Amino acid sequence: xxxxxxxxxxxxxxxxxxSFAIFFLRGLLMLARSKYAxxxxxxHTSYVVDTTLLAAALMLSALLGQYPFVHAWLTAKCCCxxxxxxxxxxxxxxxxxSADASSRCCxxxxxxx
Numbered sequence: 379x380x381x382x383x384x385x386x387x388x389x390x391x392x393x394x395x396x397s398f399a400i401f402f403l404r405g406l407l408m409l410a411r412s413k414y415a416x417x418x419x420x421x422h423t424s425y426v427v428d429t430t431l432l433a434a435a436l437m438l439s440a441l442l443g444q445y446p447f448v449h450a451w452l453t454a455k456c457c458c459x460x461x462x463x464x465x466x467x468x469x470x471x472x473x474x475x476s477a478d479a480s481s482r483c484c485x486x487x488x489x490x491x
Contacts, residue, residue, distance in 0.1 A: 383441055390434035393427055400424045 400423060407415035414420070 383438070386434050386437050386441065390431065390438060393431040393434060397424070397427045397431055400427060 400420060404415055404420055404424070407420075
């Protein structure tokens with residue numbers, strides 16, 4: 379565990395940065411109404427980076443022994459996360475969300491009654 383943890387954590391942290399950079403770039407391209415906003419290379423790179431991010435997160439979870447439904451913070455992170463950047467960027471129309479942002483989280487809505 380000691381030898382693989384820093385490497386997997388570094389991959390995870392770098393994947394976060396690359397995912398954000400691609401999301402930001404695609405957002406700017408969409409605002410500029412560029413035809414490259416949905417270019418296949420950007421989309422597929424986003425898929426690969428997000429898959430790498432998820433795989434690294436699962437490996438870190440397994441290495442640390444922290445599993446969803448056992449540790450509350452990880453359950454909340456898994457159940458209440460918003461759509462990935464690639465999903466949000468490729469939608470043709472976004473459905474209207476309720477004004478209550480806490481309704482997205484299963485544990486918050488159950489706790490509030």
